[in-house]
Amino acid sequence: MKRNLLLFAVALTLLxxxxxxxxxxxxxxxxFNFVINGATMPAGEYLVESxxxxxxxxxxxxxxxKTTNLVIANACESHKASAHSKLIFHRYGERYFLSQxxxxxxxxxxxxxxxxxxxxxxxxFSAQEVVxxxxxx
Numbered sequence: 001m002k003r004n005l006l007l008f009a010v011a012l013t014l015l016x017x018x019x020x021x022x023x024x025x026x027x028x029x030x031x032f033n034f035v036i037n038g039a040t041m042p043a044g045e046y047l048v049e050s051x052x053x054x055x056x057x058x059x060x061x062x063x064x065x066k067t068t069n070l071v072i073a074n075a076c077e078s079h080k081a082s083a084h085s086k087l088i089f090h091r092y093g094e095r096y097f098l099s100q101x102x103x104x105x106x107x108x109x110x111x112x113x114x115x116x117x118x119x120x121x122x123x124x125f126s127a128q129e130v131v132x133x134x135x136x137x
Contacts, residue, residue: 023055024049026085027135028132029045029132032096034096034097035098036112048060048061048087054075058070071098072113077107077109078107086133087101087131088129092118092127093124096130097114100112
């Protein structure tokens, strides 16, 4: 009985924590150059993590910790929880722009603002969505 009560309390705490804050910490190998905040990032291993309690500011770091880019990300929702942690990119020709970050088990993700550079490139190419699975950390 005590064990069931303890499990219920832990589950309730996790539920409340998930509802009030979204901690993001995922690692992904990105096999192509991509644009974020107007800067072109080289292909490689990256860590994406939230810098504030609600996930509104994301840090995108290369695995060597040589380059860090901070971005503001808005909340976005899906009708069902994401089956995997993933990064979603918009592709125009051979240019990729990071668009969304989703965490496994959550129906709320983070969406980056469309940059002026992406808007300009989108005038010449049709968009394709590229999804990369990421590992939670």
